[in-house]
Amino acid sequence: MDKNIKDITYNEEEKSLRFFLKDRPIVVYAPSDIGENYEMTKVSTTPSRRLKLDWVYGYRGKDCRSNLYFLPTGEMVYFVAALVVLYNPEEQSQRHYAEHTDDVKSLAIHPDNMTIATGQCAGHNGMEKRPHIRVWHTVSLHTQAVIGLNDFELSVCCLSFGKADGSLLVAIDEAPDQTISVWDWQKGENGHKITETKCSVGTIVAVEFHPLSRNTIVTCGKSHIAFWSLKVNGTLYKRMGIFDSRLEPEYVTCINFVENRHVITGDSNGSLALWMWGTNKISKYGARVHHGSVFCICVTKDGNYITGGGKDGRLVGFDWDLQPTGVVTKIKEHFGGISMISEGRFDQILIGTTRNCILLGILGRQFQPIVLGHSDEVWALSPHPNIPQFATAGYDRVLRLWDSMSHTILWSKDIEEQAQSICYTRDGTCVVVGCLDGEWMVFDVQTRELLGEYIDGKEPIQVITFSPDGTSVAMGSRNSQIYIYQVSDGGTKYSKVGRCSGHSSSVTHLDWANDNQTLRSNSADYELLFWNAGTCCQIPQSSIARDVEWATNTCTITFTTVGIWPENADGTDVNCCDKSHDAELLVTGDDFGKVKLYSYPTSQPRSLCHSYGGHSSHVTGVNFLYDDSRIISIGGNDTAVLQWTVS
Incomplete structure (x- = not known):
């Protein structure tokens, strides 16, 4: 007999659930120990543990300005994604307006x-x-x-x-x-x-x-x-405002006020203009003081001002009469151009950059980064298997390793390719990065050395995961193939075993079983398939795999994740999920910028959860750290990396 909750059906004879994603029927089989007593109408309650936003990594400087200031509280204020951050660099503390x-x-x-x-x-x-x-x-x-x-x-x-x-x-x-x-x-x-x-x-x-x-x-x-x-x-x-025809710029890019009276502007020609109080005409003009646009003008306490170049990365000092003071500072090229300048404590200057970094320093000296972030879509996230660290990468071609305890970047590396996926080896000594063009690379975590480059197809490597014993790795591609490699020499050598063919669309999620042989996979068209990784053959009957013990649960379409799908889900609602190591919690990231925490297994339809905002874009990755004390989530377009404590 079938039991129905709207479009979800439980077949008691087969011990299977049937539901729909974008009008496509999905069948998942209950494990034997659950299937006999499964009640579809039972309500799955919210978990007793909750999340609290602990730290926000990143800053929005690539396309926003006038968004970095120092406050009397000793904090600097800025924003990224849907969050406003109040950060005290001396105390290494953050508060968040959410x-x-x-x-x-x-x-x-x-x-x-x-x-x-x-x-x-x-x-x-x-x-x-x-x-x-x-x-x-x-x-x-x-x-x-x-x-x-x-x-x-x-x-x-x-x-x-x-x-x-x-x-x-x-x-x-x-x-x-x-x-x-x-x-x-x-x-x-x-x-x-x-x-x-x-x-x-x-x-x-x-x-x-x-x-x-x-x-x-x-x-x-x-x-x-x-x-x-x-x-x-x-x-x-x-x-x-009236321009001399030969001076009219494509954009007037920034405004400030000299001596609290006269208006000073910067423009896309790299020039400055002084507009006398009460007039709409230029009284003084400084031609091409920057190469490229002047993105910001900071008037200092002494009445002078500092201009910042969005392309040339230079800070240039002027007095109130538009005369150069001779003080020029150039920030390092990899930080990007200067999008915002404001005064900090004493003689310190805060700089926001077009590559989403915040620098702190003194004019005429070297500026140091105090906030670093990705500057393009972030798609790749992997927690370290043994310590409180994690790795991220994205379309900005930068691989970053982070320490969750000190809230710092351990190192960054330009990998020269746009990244789609990443995974630590099981001993944590290497990271494997999958790229948009089918290439994947292996890096030594300690030395940052590139240990190997491989290529499988011409489509993005969507997902990478190692077997529990670390001797095999599976890679899912947008070309619908799963590539299996044997791993040796501590994660530095890779030998192809074969490829699993059978999906009709892009492979999106992969899980290894504890037996180090069985794989399950999801695709963009909502398939759930099972594989023998040793032979690269599909397991034709899904019911055979109902009692397999899975090392991870990152596949969003499984029996233990049925409850994460909202009513009338179209399949794209939930992008990612992860099971805690103690198998008590499941966390998901969705297209609406939400991070949600469920009790695990999440096998009851429309299970109850705790929901958290902060991201302003689709959440592209979410993972528990090795000890389940924290969760890391990444946003796609918002470029933010958020760290949550579990309590």
Whole structure:
């Protein structure tokens, strides 16, 4: 007799579950010790243990600016993914504002230096889909106002508090018809919109209230600078900046204020312009002080200023009259260009870079990295088998080894290929990296030396996993093949055994059994297949493998993971999962930026879970560390690496 819960069916005779992913029927067989007493209607409760966000690795500097500041609390504030990070480099501590539901795109500091406004882009569903602004306090992390839930279309890309008393807030909506709006944010829980108007100019990349005028706002962007006046009746009046025709840049890229009066701008030609207070004309011009765009201008306490080049990676000092001070510093090329400069404590300078790094130093001297992150999609994650370390790699062609206890990068290496997958050898002495072009490489963890290069097909190597005894490795490719190799000499030598053919789509997940011979695999079209790795032959009857003991559970389509699939799942909802080593917990990462924690096995349909936000992109990898004390998750497009404690 069959029992049904909507589209899920349990066959008591075969002891099998049948469910659907994107209208495709999936059949999974219950282990013998479960099948006899399996009750599909039983509710699987949430686990007693929970996750807490411990550390955020990364920074968003590649496409955002004005997002790195030093606070009176001794912390620096910046954002990555859907998180705002408050990091104290002296105490090596982090706090996190985690109320956003998708990418944070803008940040502004109130004149009191304790209140912050952050703007986000549209999210995934329901209320979360609406872009908005959150105003919050840096000590308590308490949200003071949520602004514009029904007013913004795409993304709040620029923000600025009024410099007088901070009661006004100006925002730019990154919609096709960009709009500028001014808010009295302290009126009610959702603020009061004073005015809104279409900008009627090209793309806006920066907005600032003038420090000496409550009613003057400056914007800049594609081929323009605009001076806005907020009238008593709430309307905005605009005057466009006038360029000498030979000086007009493609973009005016950044704004600041000299002596709190005159406006200074940088542009895509690498030039600076000084606009006298009360005018819309250039009074002084500094041509091509940088090679490429000037991405930021920092006015220092002594009234001088520092410019940062987005392409040349140089910091150049000027006095208030646009005269060079002679101080020039160039950051190391592998950190990228300079996207943000702000003053730190004493004479320290903070630098955000276009390769998502944060540097700290003194002008004229060498700057040291204090935050390092990936600068492109992150797809590869592997925990060390014996110690609290892990490895990541991605489309930025950088392999990184991290220490979860000290929250530091042990080393980084440019591997010159975009990475899709990674796995430590069983003794942890080597890592194997799978690339987008079918190549895979073996690196020595201690020396960083490349020990070997191999190639299987021309498609990405999607997944790599070693057998429990470390003598074999299986690699799943986007070309639907699984390649089996024999491993020798401590993970440094590889001999091909053969390939497993039978999937009709890209191989996405692999698990070894404890017998070191049996494999199971999932594919992009929701197949679950079983294999004899020694002969590279498919095991034709899935029911034969029902009592196999699996060393891992990273396959998302198995009997023990049925409960992770939401109702009406289309198969792409859940990207990754991992079973804890004590076999009590299962963690998943999904397309909606969520990390979820379940009790294991997760065999009841629609099992209950704890759900956690933080990522703003599809979660591409999630793993328990060797002792189950922590979980690491990686986001694809958000480039973030998040570390969670299990308690």
